[in-house]
Amino acid sequence: MIPLFHDFSESTVLVVGGGSVGARKARRFAREARTVVVSPEFTDASFGDAELVRGAPDREAIEDWLERVEPALVVAATDDEELNGAVADAARDRRILVNRADRAGGDRGEGSVVVPATVREDPIVVAIATGGAAPALSKHLRRELEEEIEGAGAMAEFLGEFRTELKARGVAPDRRRKLVGDAVASPAVWTGLRTGAPNDRQVIEDVLDRLEGGGESG
Numbered sequence: 553m554i555p556l557f558h559d560f561s562e563s564t565v566l567v568v569g570g571g572s573v574g575a576r577k578a579r580r581f582a583r584e585a586r587t588v589v590v591s592p593e594f595t596d597a598s599f600g601d602a603e604l605v606r607g608a609p610d611r612e613a614i615e616d617w618l619e620r621v622e623p624a625l626v627v628a629a630t631d632d633e634e635l636n637g638a639v640a641d642a643a644r645d646r647r648i649l650v651n652r653a654d655r656a657g658g659d660r661g662e663g664s665v666v667v668p669a670t671v672r673e674d675p676i677v678v679a680i681a682t683g684g685a686a687p688a689l690s691k692h693l694r695r696e697l698e699e700e701i702e703g704a705g706a707m708a709e710f711l712g713e714f715r716t717e718l719k720a721r722g723v724a725p726d727r728r729r730k731l732v733g734d735a736v737a738s739p740a741v742w743t744g745l746r747t748g749a750p751n752d753r754q755v756i757e758d759v760l761d762r763l764e765g766g767g768e769s770g
């Protein structure tokens with residue numbers, strides 16, 4: 553399987569099954585997509601901004617749901633393996649992406665997607681999967697990485713502005729690459745960002761002074 557980042561902002565995600573797994577997936581997708589959850593019962597856990605629809609679709613009713621909702625992705629998260637299989641088959645027939653919560657391993661079939669453990673340090677996103685071998689390990693690594701990359705979001709924002717500034721000043725590509733490489737490896741820049749530098753413009757000026765002055769070339 554190949555990791556990709558997918559924009560769901562104009563899409564619908566259909567979650568079949570309203571238990572704790574359905575709720576977790578619904579919370580995640582509802583951050584961005586219109587998310588509809590169908591289930592005869594819903595757990596007390598939060599479903600985020602998802603729309604909850606009571607129902608217990610069988611194989612045929614699933615076809616109707618897909619036709620009506622036109623989802624970009626379907627999550628099969630019921631405790632009924634056969635129904636999850638029917639959801640996956642129906643989605644595949646229509647070339648809709650499908651995430652089965654009750655299947656592990658690499659042999660997942662066409663159009664399968666896995667929901668990874670995710671670390672967010674906006675604008676940075678890290679996705680972790682274990683090929684289905686051990687989701688608990690994905691969760692464990694996610695927690696470790698959350699600590700590890702603290703502050704990297706601010707660095708990403710800073711470097712984004714820094715690159716724009718260098719381009720605006722007409723700095724040649726080779727020189728730009730060197731300056732950006734030096735900035736990202738500079739302990740002083742990391743410390744400045746982590747201790748809440750006054751503003752990125754000032755940091756950019758300081759970094760340019762320092763780097764162009766040859767004081768810190770990394």
Ligand SMILES: C[C@@]1(CC(=O)O)c2cc3[nH]c(cc4nc(cc5[nH]c(cc(n2)[C@H]1CCC(=O)O)[C@@](C)(CC(=O)O)[C@@H]5CCC(=O)O)C(CC(=O)O)=C4CCC(=O)O)c(CCC(=O)O)c3CC(=O)O
Pocket residue numbers: 576577651652653654655656657665666667668669670680681682683684685686687688689690691694
């Ligand atoms: C294949 C996959 C399909 C998919 O769901 O996309 C899948 C499948 C299964 N998970 C199972 C169990 C558990 N899953 C978790 C947790 C998470 N599972 C997630 C993803 C995935 N789970 C995909 C593979 C990802 C990878 O490759 O690593 C995470 C990362 C994302 C998310 O789901 O949001 C989320 C952590 C989020 C976070 O905290 O960051 C825990 C831990 C817990 O709940 O505390 C347990 C109990 C402990 C254990 O069993 O490990 C079972 C057995 C069910 C049973 O016992 O019957 C199956 C089915 C099977 O194995 O057959």
Ligand SMILES: NC(=O)C1=CN([C@@H]2O[C@H](COP(=O)(O)OP(=O)(O)OC[C@H]3O[C@@H](n4cnc5c(N)ncnc54)[C@H](O)[C@@H]3O)[C@@H](O)[C@H]2O)C=CC1
Pocket residue numbers: 568569570571572573574590591592593594595607608609610629630631632635652653654655687
């Ligand atoms: N991917 C993951 O992270 C994990 C996956 N699992 C797998 O996911 C499945 C679901 O896990 P939980 O949410 O903990 O189970 P659960 O039993 O709490 O929830 C299942 C939900 O499916 C609903 N349901 C039953 N028939 C339905 C139908 N015809 N249409 C729509 N909804 C229906 C039930 O009302 C219930 O709300 C488990 O069977 C297990 O195989 C379990 C743990 C973690």
